[in-house]
Amino acid sequence: MSSRIPTLDIRRFDTDRDAFVAELGASYREWGFAGINGHGIPQADIDAAYGVFKAFFALPEDTKKRYHVPGGGGARGYTPFGVETAKGAKHFDLKEFWHIGREIPDDSKYRDVMPPNLWPDEVPGFREHGYGLYRTLDRLGSKVLSALALHIGLPEDWFADKTHYGNSILRPIHYPPITADDIPNVRAGAHEDINLITLLVGASAAGLEVRSKQGEWVPFTSDADTIVVNIGDMLQRLTNHVYPSTTHRVTNPPGEQARKPRYSVPFFLHPNPDFLIDVLPSTVTPDNPSRYPEPITAQGYLEERLREIKLK
Template sequence: MKLVAVDFNADNAAQQFVESLHETGFGVLKNHPLKQSMVDDIYKTWQAFFDSEEKHRFHYNSKTQDGFFPASVSETAKGHKTKDIKEYFHYYPWGQCPQQYRQQLADYYAAANQLASTLLSWVEKYSPDEVSAKYSQSLSSMVENSEKTLLRVLHYPPLHGGEEPDAIRAAAHEDINLLTVLPAANEPGLQVKNKEGGWLDVPCDFGNLIVNIGDMLQEASGGYFPSTTHRVINPEGADQTKSRISLPLFLHPNPEVVLSERHTADSYLTERLRELGVL
């Protein structure tokens, strides 16, 4: 298993990218259209937000899942008992957000969604016929005008030495959605589990875009596109004093979309949020 960055502008980019998704559950893109300056600005702005007390004014709404999630309610990955060492903010265009940051996130959300739609069309184009036959509707129409697609601003705080035993920044897990689109974070740590059970570092060169399959696309494709287990490990040495900010966009279908005979998008999401302990 090897992750190689695909040039977004190459003639065979779509085919190479989808092959990587099928083989590994992950794809890495370089020379993609998301502006690095936009990502940099968000990292700087939101580091200041997480360092402030203002964040507590935007406490999350348990019904709508928008707003600030403090470390005390951080996710516990499926199959684990210890909470992740992180806090985060859920942005939806319709949800709560500090007014001074709303336009910044709205612009990025729109740009990232546009790119995600392109990548989903690549997946559609290069799905084998027997896999496409499993889709209840086209992948692109599953997310059309979806209000469930989520932009998460994630903050992994510096380690202080008093963390719970076995706690890491993000325990091994799979994502819930169709695709996750993630600019390389400002610090390393993301790893993916290979078929042999070992862990590989995901290329984190600043400017790379990391895309991975979520459980919903695995479900809809009958397992052809695997939702690969990944994690964020704790830093060592002097790097323990550094925060880590990341910015995943979780591409979610509309609630009524049929993923399989077992699940709609809504029933699948509800089941997983209960497992994570945030619903």
């Protein structure tokens, strides 16, 4: 684990709340990133989810592509290799991925922007383990947001009714082995996340790097029991950059390591689609005037960003 980006035990939220909130807030103000352990998610559950995700990515290309939704912006199901491109990048990322979204009733007011999930028939247990991990990370993310709310002077439950129907996404990613040398593409180009916060489970493989305020790339390889949690652009905007959405990337490993696949599973926690992202008054000061005079809905912001990264 990088000694510079803190890792905190979230059990302290219940036993040593003020100190935990202060330390977590300080980590996010400085880095936009923190490691979270003590989360209580059984390793067996994480392993089972990774098992079904790996089984899906091992299927034949033609089978996987049956779960691709043309024109869907990758919102649900499968997105093939070579599609997503980091904002402003010349070359596509070296990855393929799947999206699991929130299960909502067909008569929900959000159904038009939150389509039903797809589930691959070929992989037993995919729905059980995939959506199980989704719900687990959703709960953990809500706890992190409670701590952040307290840190900026909001009630602990401030985010609860703004994210309970959030258009959040669990994204199992497969970075295939890199078989050619000197290619211009990287596994994931330098980018910021779109959403409120991202929870990355199983980030124990090397490759993730975070750009410091001084412009230095800092490797952040966590212990197996640590979930990496970072700030996304929506929360940066909502908090008037009190919490920065820090640029990060996934680099290509050296030598023979590049010939091995890499898997990761981020959970992108989003607000409800109609939530209005409007700068919080408590984050506006003489030294930090409002940077965003015009509010925007979460859905409007999401669609804007999906076009930028070539998913729409």
